[in-house]
Amino acid sequence: MPLITDTGFAPDDAITLTPLDALPEAGEGVALDLPLDADTEAVAAYFNRLDLIVIPFPNFGDGRGFSLAKRLRSLGYRGRLRATGHLIPDQYAFARFCGFDEVQITDEQAERQPENQWTSATRALPPFLRRRVSGWV
């Protein structure tokens, strides 16, 4: 289950995840396993106790995780954000722009889509954001 960041593959950190219902009793430095239908406003109250939020992608065609990430960032979450499950290299940039820091895929998928396919996939900003970043917008 390699972790993928901008520099390439890294080994699985095998971090222990806390389920959402255990969040109120969990201490500091929590790695939260966030379901796709979670009430994000309720989670926001615990942001300062979270080191990591993990959002599942049950299927690469299910784009809910992108919007969930954007909403968490919009609510002020500044910690690490991980997408886990089925994403393809062509979605890596999308995940990053939506606020994810890293992507985790299965070993089977990593074999079929090795590191070079992830590092060579486009990283270019979509044109609308490029205009903005360049100061043109």
Next chain:
Amino acid sequence: MYRYDEFDHDYVRARVSEFRDQTQRRIDGALTEDEYKPLRLQNGLYLQLHAYMLRVAVPYGTLNSRQMRTLAMIAERWDEGYGHFTTRQNIQYNWTKLTDVGDILDALADVEMHAIQTSGNCIRNVTADHFAGAAADEIEDPRPTAELVRQWSTAHPEFAFLPRKFKIAVTGSPNDRAVTKAHDIGLRMLRNDAGEPGYEVIVGGGLGRTPMIGKVIRDFLPKDDLLPYLEAILRVYNLHGRRDNKYKARIKILVHETGIDDMRAQVEAEFDRQMREEGGPLVAPDPVQVAKITAYFAPPAFEVLPDASTTLETAMANDAALAAWVGNNTSEHRTPGYAIVTVAIKGTGEAPGDATTAQMRVLADMGEKYSHDELRISHEQNVVLPHVRKDDLPAVFSALRKAGLATANAGLITDIIACPGLDYCALATARSIPVAQDLSRRFAAPERAKAIGNFTIKISGCINACGHHHVGHVGILGLEKSGIENYQITLGGDHTETMAVGERAGPGISAEEVGPAIERLVDAYLDTRADENERFIDTYRRIGAEPFKEALYAA
């Protein structure tokens, strides 16, 4: 007209090479067929019954002559000599070879065109009033808004994997020619009591198997808030739209099941969150950018002319065919001495929307010579020359007539919308084109068509309703019953600002029965209308469906 900036150019070129790479990875096996399919679709490539179909975007239906010539060249070089203009103001090539796609996309990029997001579960090509910037009844040109939405939605990282496709239409006129109430989002430009420009935002309209008329979610949205508000709607949809059943996945179902008030509350909460973000919303449009876009759509340099043209009037007095065509296929332009020309891409017995290479080249010539180098594709599958001097109408008519493009039927009973149907489409359950061809022959006599007046027939070859049958005055839906094509007739639909979904008239009838049944229906209308100014739809609303049902099933 909009011209690509460096970002558009870079992006479209990069996207072509990215798609070549994706196709290679599919061949290598790195991408599974399931993983490749949405990438292929988002680049406009469908697998149809007989071949691949490539759908090329014509953003808000606007193109110049050079672009039209490239569309002709593609039809000639890589297809079978014609292209098909669609109800979404796009063009489709029905005989594309997979190995040619990269070259076709490169040829499109040469003239600032592409096939991006013409398919797939993403924000599709934005559509707008095909008379934009020309219509006498326009409050404001919708194209700068449509272009802003195009820029924002292109490769939007959050909204490329929505529950289902997502269509946005914009109109700047109270007379809605953009079918805004049948879109996922419809934007109607207006001004509030203080005179400030903004939009009425309509959400959750759609046709397909569950036709719904869009509902107003915001009655006045200030212009500057457009993109954050669109993001809010899309985010709510992306998170909560159904993904368990593709037939219930459009936003219209979410709006219907959630209720418009609850939906509005969720969208407003999402919108507020963005407005409170540090530094303001990421997608707030910059006034400099908006001004640049708007400048591209500045009106061309019109001449100062008297409104009436003696050249035209003299020519019409000597040529009844010209007079009939001008009377029917031109619309009022905002500038004196000019007219908007609708070129019918549906001559007698032809497939609606199909244009040959030669016809496309004639259209390009007409646009270049007589319409300030501008052409439009209409959702009615016609081509529009938006800015023609009335003095030039006789010359335009003569050239169009030589090319078989001068049928004087805009808005009349033979101005039929039809989907490709079972002749091309893998989803179709019945043929559409032969039915359209039959009806166009039956009502070919110009005097009769003129006597019938405004009358819309829309034909779909399956319940997905690409032929907009729900909103035709008469809708024809082709189904299949025990291996035999069977056509359901709906009555009373309306695609304009007074949108209505047609009601089913009764049991389906066979292909051969459709033509005679419609003829009887038309005769019944002519017999019962109050006067010759009462359109079929008005008569239908006045006296109800019964007399027309009787006529349909009288045989």
